[in-house]
Amino acid sequence: MRHEFDVIVAGAGMVGAAIAYGLSGHGRRVLMLDGADTDFRAAKANFGLVWLQGKGHGHPAYQRLSHLAVQAWPDFAQALEADSGMTLAYERRGGLHFCLGDAELSARAARLAAWHAQAPELAPCTQLLDRGELLRRFPSMRLGADVAGASIGGLDGHVNPLRLLAALQTAFLKRGGTLLNRHAVTAIDPLPGGGFSVGAGGFQARAERVVIAAGLGSVALGAMVGLDVPLRPQRGQILVTERLAPLLPLPASGIRQTAEGTVMVGLTQEEVGYDLGTTSSAAVRMTRNALRILPDLARARLVRQWSCLRIMTPDGCPVYASSPLHPGVDIALCHSGVTLASFHAGPYARALAGGAPLDPLDAFHHERFNVQKAA
Numbered sequence: 001m002r003h004e005f006d007v008i009v010a011g012a013g014m015v016g017a018a019i020a021y022g023l024s025g026h027g028r029r030v031l032m033l034d035g036a037d038t039d040f041r042a043a044k045a046n047f048g049l050v051w052l053q054g055k056g057h058g059h060p061a062y063q064r065l066s067h068l069a070v071q072a073w074p075d076f077a078q079a080l081e082a083d084s085g086m087t088l089a090y091e092r093r094g095g096l097h098f099c100l101g102d103a104e105l106s107a108r109a110a111r112l113a114a115w116h117a118q119a120p121e122l123a124p125c126t127q128l129l130d131r132g133e134l135l136r137r138f139p140s141m142r143l144g145a146d147v148a149g150a151s152i153g154g155l156d157g158h159v160n161p162l163r164l165l166a167a168l169q170t171a172f173l174k175r176g177g178t179l180l181n182r183h184a185v186t187a188i189d190p191l192p193g194g195g196f197s198v199g200a201g202g203f204q205a206r207a208e209r210v211v212i213a214a215g216l217g218s219v220a221l222g223a224m225v226g227l228d229v230p231l232r233p234q235r236g237q238i239l240v241t242e243r244l245a246p247l248l249p250l251p252a253s254g255i256r257q258t259a260e261g262t263v264m265v266g267l268t269q270e271e272v273g274y275d276l277g278t279t280s281s282a283a284v285r286m287t288r289n290a291l292r293i294l295p296d297l298a299r300a301r302l303v304r305q306w307s308c309l310r311i312m313t314p315d316g317c318p319v320y321a322s323s324p325l326h327p328g329v330d331i332a333l334c335h336s337g338v339t340l341a342s343f344h345a346g347p348y349a350r351a352l353a354g355g356a357p358l359d360p361l362d363a364f365h366h367e368r369f370n371v372q373k374a375a
Contacts, residue, residue: 005031005178007352008198008207010185010221011214014046014161014337015344017168019211021080022349024175031207032169032177033200035184035217046161046308047238047267048258049251050339051095053126053153057111060118061363062317066336067122069343070155076342077159083171088163089259095156096252098147098293105130105148112151126153138249144292150252158251160259161338168341185214188224190326211352212331215311226325229333229366233274233309237282238266239290240304247296255290263297265290268307278305310335314369320348320361331366 009020012034020032052070056063070092077090099105109128116124129137130149173179180200187199188210195208212221222229243261257263268282283305290297311333313319318334330352334340351358 003205005029005205005207007031007209007211008033008196008205009211009213010188010198011035011212011217012169012179012181013213013215014165014168014341015215015332015334016211016213017165017172018337018341018344019213019332019349019352020177020179021083021168021172021175022345023353024172024177025345026350026353028353030172030177031205032172032179033183033185033198034179034181035214036182039184039215039217046338047256047264048158048161048164048338049095049253049256050090050092050157050159051153051253051336052155052339053095053097053151054112054115055336055339056317057115058118059315059317061360063115063119064122065318065343065360065364066339067119067125067155068347069340070157072342072346073157073339076345080164080167080171080345083174084167086163086167086170088167089160090157091159091251091259092155092157094250095153095158096250097151097153098252098255099149099151100146100289100292102148108151125155126151128152141247141249142294142296144295146292152250156251158256159338164338164341168345184217185221188212188221188329190225194328196326196328208328209352209355210329212329213333215333216309218311218331218333222331225323225329227321227323227329227331227366229319229321229331230314230369231333232271232312234312234335235270235272235275235307236267236310237270237278237286237305237307238264239283239286239302240264241297241300242303244300247294252293254286255293262303263290263300265297274309276307276309278307313366318364319366320358320364321366 006028007030009016009032012032023030055066183200189197196210212218241263248257265286323329
């Protein structure tokens, strides 16, 4: 196996795989290094939403980035399916955010109005539906009595996240990329003549550029090259039912029916460190909330419960930065790897292949946290 590459990507999850896939389409020799199956992987319990409505509330740069990504998703999905030979089960027919009670509906309306106002150049893409309009638009959907209405995002959709990850890695390999599993990066060292030596245990490889996209493992890797990014894990638990006849016409925030008929219910947001356990108390909370929305779920059997650890920054927004000490090393981190996959494989990979960062990403540099602390 050759040990000389143009780019080495540390991390083969949703973010790393999308970046590597994009780079391989620009004629770059790319090595993607993955850790062990026991690593903390956000992709293990991904909900699969390709989501825009409300994202980046209070952070207009994140809103604009998400808008760019969801607009690019149809073409991205078509190209990835062709490159990988796999079906993603991607749909963009809209997405719902249910509101329980009039107070929630009013609060949702105010939040979305503020969200639209912070990026006025973007065309409005959400609409608020009261209960009557919701039922008229989706007459087959039987709602609980507490549902006062919902917001609907016209650009929202969903995808099978496991197929997405598999397709990114498969297409990357078909383009001539190299993927090594069970090769967690342990060292990144600058070379005297330029470029970097990357170690993964006893394995060594060289490249002109290195991209760190290893999720929670990026903290240790970033520290090796002067990229001290504050991250924390956040646990999310999910419930999955048996396969059911169609009962939810569109994916919703916290509940969606897959193409296979199973219903996913989630997600929790728990600050419990690196604890990957599942709890009965979370299952009870998620079940009760889902039944208030779709009472027909009471007849369904739960077949699975699992958890993952999200990658969270202090403000919840992504981080994109280049090392100030070692030009040629970049870091890319986010907890929205599905929605932003089209961006990572497209404009972001294109910028990396050209050797220059994207100007609009200045707002996502991790130095913003130091500025916030100083303020």
